[in-house]
Amino acid sequence: MAFWRTPLDIDKLKIPKGELHIIKERCKGCGFCVEYCPKGVLQLSDEFNSKGYHPPEVVKPEECVNCDLCEVLCPDFAIYCVRIEEEEEEVDN
Amino acid sequence: MAFWRTPLDIDKLKIPKGELHIIKERCKGCGFCVEYCPKGVLQLSDEFNSKGYHPPEVVKPEECVNCDLCEVLCPDFAIYCVRIEEEEEEVDN
Amino acid sequence: MAATEIRITGLGGQGVILCGYIIGKAASIYNEQHATLTQSFGPEARGSACSAQVIVSDQRVLYPYVTAPQILVAMSNDGYKKYKDTLAAESILVYEKDLVKPEGGGDGVRMFGIPATRFAEELGRKIVLNIVMLGFFGAVTDLMPVEALRKAVETSVPAGTEELNLKAFDEGYEYGVKLLEESKAST
Amino acid sequence: MAATEIRITGLGGQGVILCGYIIGKAASIYNEQHATLTQSFGPEARGSACSAQVIVSDQRVLYPYVTAPQILVAMSNDGYKKYKDTLAAESILVYEKDLVKPEGGGDGVRMFGIPATRFAEELGRKIVLNIVMLGFFGAVTDLMPVEALRKAVETSVPAGTEELNLKAFDEGYEYGVKLLEESKAST
Amino acid sequence: MSVETTKQVSDEHPMEHLLRMDRIPHIWCSTCGLGTTVRALAEALEQLEIDHDKVAVVSGIGCTGRVAGYLKLDSFHTTHGRAVPFAMGLHIARPDMKVIVFSGDGDLVSIGGNHFIHTARRNIDITVICVNNFIYAMTGGQVAPTTPIRARSKTTPYGNYETPFNIPLLAASSGAVYVARWTALHVRRMAMSFAEAISKRGFSLVEVIAPCSTLYARLNKLGTGLSLMKFYHDNSEIRHGADLNDIAIDYQSKIVVGKFLDVEKPTYLDALNHHNAGIFGDKYKPYGGGNGSD
Amino acid sequence: MSVETTKQVSDEHPMEHLLRMDRIPHIWCSTCGLGTTVRALAEALEQLEIDHDKVAVVSGIGCTGRVAGYLKLDSFHTTHGRAVPFAMGLHIARPDMKVIVFSGDGDLVSIGGNHFIHTARRNIDITVICVNNFIYAMTGGQVAPTTPIRARSKTTPYGNYETPFNIPLLAASSGAVYVARWTALHVRRMAMSFAEAISKRGFSLVEVIAPCSTLYARLNKLGTGLSLMKFYHDNSEIRHGADLNDIAIDYQSKIVVGKFLDVEKPTYLDALNHHNAGIFGDKYKPYGGGNGSD
Amino acid sequence: MKADPQNVLTGAHYLDGNYAIAEGAIAAGCKFFAGYPITPSTEIAERVSRRFPLIGGIFVQMEDELASMAAILGASWGGKKSMSCTSGPGFSLMMENFGLGIMLETPCVLVNVQRGGPSTGLPTLPGQADMMQARWGSHGDYEVIALAPDSPQEGFELTIHAFNLSEKYRMPVLLMTDECVGHMTEKVIIPPPEEIELIERRYTDKKPGEAWPYQENELISPMLPVGEGYKFHITGLTHDYRGYPVINAEAQAENVDRLMAKVKENVDDLTWLEEKDVEDAEVVVVSYGISSRVVQPAIAKAREEGIKVGQIKMVTVWPFPEKRIRELAGKVKALIMVEMNYGQVYLEMDRCAAGRCETYICGHAGGTVHDPGSVYSTIKDAVK
């Protein structure tokens, strides 16, 4: 099966998609992720966490390109993005 | 009499002459004065001072141009040169 | 009167320390009492929970720390939770109604809530929340003449903001007076 | 034998300290005695007068400083003058004949001079002056077997200069032996 | 609301293996830039494919100084200003390890200034990350030797009038071989610089301009840390190899960032080994530290 | 022999009024360059026509540090490395006075390095004269942060392998407004630089390369101080305005001397007064120190 | 001399201890403050930096504590009353130049707002464990003067007293307070300037050429002003009356003897104790600073129970009031030292008790003031 794997350069052409994980209790509501998401995927929610901050919420999940910028900017290790490889799986099958 | 003083610019043309004063007991025989006297006026003597150093002696008194270099180089404040104004005095008379 | 121990608790930025400062100043400068203010410092206080403690007394305060407050002023739920169990019997809880959810009043704790944030927002400056609380505190605790507190507010807030703050104080105070009357009426 | 106190004095650069070091080493390492060497440090010693003190004893030396030397080795007149009055009665003065001018020998001080600088210059290295003095010292003081001193010279001078230094030592030593014989002959 | 694609439970953040999770959440304020800087270092450590067992981090005292307490590495929280010489001792004892100093601006170039210039001079093979927030944050917001002229602090209540240091220039003039500067917003480039600096043999410095929201921003009425991030966005200019004399930072004006210096020079230990080998020849066994068990 | 024109009695040397004659002869070795440097400062003070009552000299510890003890000025022999901050306190208390720091290389840029860079950064209006003899002389000849590579010292018995500081570069990078370097042989130019530096408003540095005969010369078998003077004669190159990056000093090779930097910048007190006047307007009385009686 | 009205914020204020100390310094005429921030002392510097510009003072935040200490010495010689403040770690760094201040006989004031130690310890919580360091922290033999305020009010007053003593004895004086006092806010009454008595610097009345920095046979010489032609020399080396270095044992004895005698011969003048109920006491509680407050409820309780407890509050901790303690030791059953450390000043008390009474240390590691209960139970132990 490995034989039939799609070559990597073709894989690269695909627009990656991301699945966001927000660890709300850790978030301090700084808004860095919201401000700098190139795709406007996030916004601060109205919700309070127990420290009194508004964690972000995902408003345009389908837009997320798994660029990880929200993750690397987050000073509180409170958000990260996992790549969803749907299409690649299809090819592999 | 002041009236008849030689103008200063003329005075300047004269080659100044210096009278050397060596404070032997202070000298540490470094030889700076001897080495850098532009006119070779000085040499280290054979004499010892009480600290065991050879202070300089004046070997060509008439050559001294009162440039003060020996004085300014001496690290022990042991030599200085005073200008002798013989010729000016003559004019004044 | 014996010493009264007061703890004010809330979040950084709510003006918790200033609140304690004004109470202490009112008592000691404008009411001829003694008042010692202490506060929790520390990096752990960085932006999160913070608290101020005041001991008001007719004699010199010797032991400076609050151990079992007769009055707890709570501007955050976290702070309330952290300290509610230190409340002495027969004590008073003064709290911000929208931020703090008191859990029943065992041991005869008298509880007075005020939506101070809303009052403050209505005054156009959320930052005067603490002064609203203070006016309310003045009314419901009756620790000292209200004029002492007002004076202390006036001389402690940034120059130029006196009027706004006094207004905030008065609103809190009036709300407190009304509440007291109502509760008297209802008992 | 009771402790013998020795002071070596001279100018910086004459090898005064090494001289003391060799005497101490000879006594303690090669002659099974105890020897404590101390020296005057200090900015005041910068390039000018300096001195080394050795106490040689069959017992452990307890008090480390020399107070009344039985032997003074003088390589400069300044040093001689500074210390001559500390010489104990019946003591020995060992001096460089061309540099030091001893002023009479009151109190039965025995005096032995050597033109060590000249010897050293003849050996081609003025720097071995101190070792010439040391050989001479060995002869005229008879403090310990000359072999101990020779051994100490050999192991203390810079590698490669052993031969020269031993030669210097021997010349001084022989001069001393001769002088002693002469003086014995003359008394 | 998009609950479908978002697991909001507390599962594992990809950097958790590099963090002391038993100490998270950290003490840093909301919108403080420090966490982002730490995240970038974690990123760099991931990129480098080095054994994390062989990386140590040393901090002095300050908000930044707390970094050592959050990174899951051999980590040392020392005294104010002395992280650099402590790190130097550690490096010399274990030259096989990567030693990283994480220091605040005050820690590094105020009280620690002497060690900074001397360790750069010796070209000791450590990496120094300086988080410059223009202020002494931990102690409550006093002026730092980096505070721009006119900025306020608790000890310059009417505005600062002392010229601040140009840290990259100071490092380079003292002998550093790698010097870069980024803002907290340049998180990817920062991580890349960290990786380069860690790989670099010799004394490397990366200055990170980062927001202190609670003190610097507040005392200067500049908004929150997010406002400062936006300011960096609008006002920083990448200029690799910039003349170090031209990159001083004025109050709320342009911030030149980039990699300014990357030169080769023998490290302290290289110089020592080279020199001693020349003197002692075969008798000399080059010093390489060993694993510390000797 | 010329007894006629030479009074050999101990009459008065023209600089005696500037010296503590009750402490002369000084402790410095024969052929040490320090005395010449002091002489040059005396020369400068004469040239300047300033009131010598209003000049103070501050030293740390070292052979050079002893300078304060020989100049007949208000003079302070402080602790090792701390002459600069002591001088800064003195200057701020008495801005009407000229405060001169006379420090050895170790004193100034090793233990005192932090104060040096910070005081330059603040552009405190003092003059610093650094006698660089490439060694720690007073303590008996250990390596200094100025010792050239390969030179021997008591703690680099096989030769030095640490890169030394380029002191003029360090001063300039830190903020000094006047920077010059001379050797002890350039006695007249040195005096002129001293005079300029003392007149200059702001932090000025003059580095003087001077022979330490007893330790540096001896440990390196370079002869006496006179031999070093001859070496300076043959190997120094006057290059005013030289690029500061090009003037590092290698072992027994060319020494670039000259006036390297002379720029205008507000001094610390000027900046303070200017700033405060801007803030407080007429209420502010410019700080000028007074005579210390307040 | 009286305080300068310009400097004095006469009136009743609600201030924390650190601010009160700053006001004390300003009232005392301090015009130069060099410092380096450190919790829990920083508010002193902050207040000074805010207050100085309009009253002609200069605040400099130095690069470190070493520089701070050196700068205040330089400024003092320049004629300014000068000061710094710090806490444990910075205090350690200042010790070398504190010694220089002692050696040069330089008036100035150094405040240590003590926190928990050792090392970085507890930056935000109180301690009193730098007391022996205050006495012995610099190398060599010397004596110190150290005062300990128990409140913001005393912070204000003792700072003025510290400046006065520093001028009178021509030496640095230590104000040893702690985080609790430093960060505690209380009423501080600042009197009118004419009620604030200041000791001004004593300058020589001799002419240049006749005056030396340490006049022969004078215990405390007047200072020489800079810039007035005295052209004096001073050094941290052992020196003679001229200020010239002399490196031998005799000069050392003369120099150091005198430095120590300045304090030792004036212990009576320097001692400041506040005694309460000591006359009939069976047990006396000795303490200083904040500890001397928190012992009072415990003492009161014991007294109520009929235990004869007295109290001594040491306002001056160093020099130690040896005479009084020796005297008391012969009269009482026990002396109890209460301090926020493991027994530091206690050691001196115990020594002076010389076995003539029992001694107790009621101490702990710091981080909080004493719980009155622990003091009470030590009292109970002592009378058992």
Add this chain to the structure above:
Amino acid sequence: MKADPQNVLTGAHYLDGNYAIAEGAIAAGCKFFAGYPITPSTEIAERVSRRFPLIGGIFVQMEDELASMAAILGASWGGKKSMSCTSGPGFSLMMENFGLGIMLETPCVLVNVQRGGPSTGLPTLPGQADMMQARWGSHGDYEVIALAPDSPQEGFELTIHAFNLSEKYRMPVLLMTDECVGHMTEKVIIPPPEEIELIERRYTDKKPGEAWPYQENELISPMLPVGEGYKFHITGLTHDYRGYPVINAEAQAENVDRLMAKVKENVDDLTWLEEKDVEDAEVVVVSYGISSRVVQPAIAKAREEGIKVGQIKMVTVWPFPEKRIRELAGKVKALIMVEMNYGQVYLEMDRCAAGRCETYICGHAGGTVHDPGSVYSTIKDAVK
């Protein structure tokens, strides 16, 4: 463990105290020396710098003493036996990071070759006036171990002992000597390596993830090695067994109690006294270092005259041998402390005597060792 033959210059040598200390360090396996020159200690560094290159050690001359102390801590955590040396002024500068060493529980050795103080004092002449600074020079409460050699031979031996104690107790150990011993040259016998017993570093036998820098309920924990995946954290802040900061009074008590207990509970192990003629003594002369030598002629003289004088030489000065002194105080007429200062360790002796015998201080300002005559006359005074 035995010493490494490569390091040991077995044989009889004629060495000064400083060189002997350097040889002791090398024999003990010291491989990292960071220092800053200062008279009269510099020869230690000079010898080390000459000896290290061929035996795999590294000598660094640091920019100052602050850096030196910090660097030896870092190197120690890196696994090297490390050391520095200094004298008074540098000792003052090292005190902050000495405290860090105590707090982090870092083995290393610090030598102070004492000169006359305070301040720059007498750089080239001896003193013993940094003894109380050794005990109390850093801020906060802590205990120290300090040894005092009386000769080059002991300089060699006690340096090894100091390294051993530093490993055993996991803390910095002080070797307090003085200019006289440092600059005095005598025979030093260096034994063969197999006769030199070394205590090596104890590392944890636990696996990463299970081990903490300060194991719970252990007085002295084995260290964690760097670079082995333990990924431990240590801090100068008050901390728990994990090495994590905890800022409250309880953590403080636990942390500092333990630091002090390491020494306090092992005073018997640490005490090293050499007693002579004490059993029948009426008067005992107590001293340490060079002073314990120069008292001997005076004691001998007094003994000859029939005065029953004994001697105690304190090889370990800190912790103070409280038990033994208390015991003796009950038996003798007087205790005399002889030290080159105005009475520092004397204060502890006097305290422990607790009035049960008389105590005398025979001290002076330093600059020279005691004249035996002064000791003799103190003995005479004491038996009067």
